């Protein structure tokens with residue numbers, strides 16, 4: 001473990017939250033979380049949860065589940081509304097924590113806070129709209145309706161790149177639907193996870209309804225996926241882990257949703273407003289250091305405007321100041337840790353080896369204070385073909401590849417030539433092309449004249465192909481995932497009936 005120098009502030013000692021109590025993790029393993037912009041700054045440390053802690057969290061959730069299920073949906077929604085209010089008051093402080101812990105620039109962290117709070121508010125309102133349907137019956141004097149009921153205990157497993165919004169968009173619907181939750185965040189962002197739980201605690205959530213275990217997925221993951229008490233698993237993260245989670249849940253018949261990686265294209269057509277496209281492509285590719293599942297990683301461009309757009313792109317990329325996201329002049333923060341930095345640099349080397357032409361960037365930045373963080377330049381490759389790994393595989397870093405095309409058919413073929421299908425964008429003034437893109441694009445989300453990134457509480461979020469399996473997140477779909485639908489037939493004839501319709 002790292003030893004603190006005299007000038008360093010003592011890091012927060014984070015705990016697990018089980019049955020309404022903050023307790024030390026049972027494992028010998030200690031994790032130290034540091035600032036990716038300056039790894040000398042220790043932010044927090046914690047003793048990892050062990051398997052017994054995970055089992056205790058499951059036991060606590062099982063015990064709390066019945067009383068929570070019997071709390072009315074509007075009352076559950078009011079706790080969420082209170083949590084949203086607390087979060088709004090604390091948003092500036094939490095955004096700063098997010099920047100220090102995950103690395104994204106402060107403006108992006110503020111945006112993420114806002115998004116998560118809106119999601120909380122939206123799901124809080126769902127407490128008053130927790131409705132099934134009534135349907136006309138084939139039989140006279142029959143009331144036929146559906147009702148949504150909680151599942152029981154659910155596990156929520158989240159990645160590091162949206163340490164506030166993703167946990168919030170899973171925990172909020174799970175709770176308002178009446179489930180008890182065991183929440184396991186990524187080990188790189190434990191401090192944000194603790195703050196999320198504290199907000200719900202302060203909002204009045206009863207003990208045991210939301211439990212937090214901090215620790216490695218390799219040590220806790222299987223318990224939080226395999227245990228028969230868990231009725232559903234909501235996972236966001238990499239494809240390799242998502243497939244494993246999906247496989248285990250499939251075998252034991254548990255509900256599962258896995259939101260995974262992306263390799264999202266932006267098509268810029270020859271009639272596009274190039275200034276508009278420029279803003280969208282730069283934001284999509286280099287925003288959040290490219291560490292978004294929705295990042296734009298492939299630019300597919302009509303050859304007629306390719307030279308002009310590429311030179312506009314280059315001059316914009318040169319303006320991006322890379323550094324500590326707390327500095328308002330900085331436009332792009334660090335990779336989240338040394339491993340992600342290595343992945344970025346490895347992919348840059350692979351792209352060069354496979355014949356892509358490096359147009360800009362590609363370097364590990366180590367000048368001055370940057371040497372204490374995990375900084376890589378915004379990077380652009382041209383001449384990228386669909387057979388290259390940089391075209392097909394998720395880097396999760398600020399690396400954009402350019403592929404030139406002549407026809408719309410070629411553009412669509414390239415856009416769909418990957419195994420992912422999360423999100424996509426087209427920049428064109430031609431309504432017919434925009435509509436054809438929306439129709440033919442193999443992705444869960446399509447943007448016309450706006451970047452590949454973003455989602456809104458009231459509409460579904462998620463991908464197709466290898467980007468996602470299970471129910472979509474956010475919106476009604478996100479809520480429905482955490483419920484069981486029951487159909488109720490009530491015959492009020494009051495006497496024996498002979499009918500072939502039974």
Ligand code: NAD
Pocket residue numbers: 157158159160161162166184185186187215216217218220221222225236237238239241242244245259260261262292293394396422462463467468
């Ligand atoms: P990851 O798969 O390494 O980890 C995600 C979570 O799974 C972490 O909490 C981790 O501890 C846990 N985990 C690890 N091993 C496990 C196991 N065996 N069983 C159960 N859980 C286990 O992903 P990451 O590096 O944290 O996140 C980056 C990935 O997430 C990228 O691929 C990105 O595209 C994806 N992502 C997808 C979306 C989306 O909505 N589609 C959103 C954000 C991020």
